Amino acid sequence: MRRAMGIGLAMMSLAAAAPPGTPQPRLDLSAPFGLPHDWQLFTTQGPEEEDPGGNRAPGALHLCITRDGGRTYRPALDTMLVTGGGKSVFDTAHYLEFARVIRPAPDRPLLWVQVASLHAGNGDQIVGRMALAYDRAGQRFVPVYDKRTGRNNNQDVRFIEQGALRGAIISAEPTTGAPFAFWITVNRIGRDGRYAPILRYRSSTRYGDGNPLAVIDSEMPETLRRLNLWRPGSPLPLPDGPCPQPRLIARVLWCTPPKR
Incomplete structure (x- = not known):
């Protein structure tokens, strides 16, 4: 879901x-x-x-x-x-x-x-x-x-409570063109006390790909990589819930093997 x-x-x-x-x-x-x-x-x-x-x-x-x-x-x-x-x-x-x-x-x-x-x-x-x-x-x-x-359409907006992005607000919104994915936007609070975007990119997560993770979670490794807060080979940033078999597939985090 x-x-x-x-x-x-x-x-x-x-x-x-x-x-x-x-x-x-x-x-x-x-x-x-x-x-x-x-x-x-x-x-x-x-x-x-x-x-x-x-x-x-x-x-x-x-x-x-x-x-x-x-x-x-x-x-x-x-x-x-x-x-x-x-x-x-x-x-x-x-x-x-x-x-x-x-x-x-x-x-x-x-x-x-x-x-x-x-x-x-x-x-x-x-x-x-x-x-x-x-x-x-x-x-x-x-x-x-x-x-x-x-x-x-799986839209999400989340305040990040902990970790490297603590205090940020991340949103995931569906694209309007194929291949259907999501726009990931990271907002940080600025000197004026208001939030403003510091990153926006088209996700590798695809709509209807069968990944049960929320889009923000499946994109977290790539989001952090683009902000120079995570490097491939480092421990994966995992969601709060169970993630029994974490792995990256085409830059997307999966916690269970994709169904074929």
């Missing part, structure tokens, strides 16, 4: 009022960011509705970062799935997949939020991910990375 994810956002007025809805669990931001009491990720959810496939689905989500129980936004995160095209039913988040604090460096916390749209008739979703830092001068959180992708 391979996985998928992604994001996008627009800022809203700090003085806007939160819409009504059913309150959801809140994430405290005061302690990890060293802020005064009551900073939190505040979430409410509307009533159930029908998705384009005719199935019952959770209602629309309203998400905001607030220090006053949702009365004002710093900022709102309701447009994480909005694209530049026309208005769509998939512009609105209905699933909060997770929200947590990540650390590109021990003294640099970021808020990482992942949401998803309603399911389309084919089961696909728009998935948005965003990393936000606290701006002490502006007394609000600001996005430092955001990306949206679909889910059905």
Whole structure:
């Protein structure tokens, strides 16, 4: 199997009022960011509705970062799935997949939020991910990375927690032309505190090749090689899960022999 994810956002007025809805669990931001009491990720959810496939689905989500129980936004995160095209039913988040604090460096916390749209008739979703830092001068959180992708074609976006690329964000997105592979993009945080790409290449991993590893894992040796962080002959960089028979085949990591 391979996985998928992604994001996008627009800022809203700090003085806007939160819409009504059913309150959801809140994430405290005061302690990890060293802020005064009551900073939190505040979430409410509307009533159930029908998705384009005719199935019952959770209602629309309203998400905001607030220090006053949702009365004002710093900022709102309701447009994480909005694209530049026309208005769509998939512009609105209905699933909060997770929200947590990540650390590109021990003294640099970021808020990482992942949401998803309603399911389309084919089961696909728009998935948005965003990393936000606290701006002490502006007394609000600001996005430092955001990306949206679909889910059905093994898209993936991952924050790297350890190893040579600790703190980086890697994405894998399918190419549009044959032979069908993936665009691998590595983003690093810069001096301005925002993420920017430092590497982009077409993968040796092919779509539908039968490799059960996630694309980012199967490409990790090649990604590190291109960044001069790994050399052939050195121990292979392995995924977190079981990898009983690691081997490189045409620059791609496999943990089990390919099926013939």
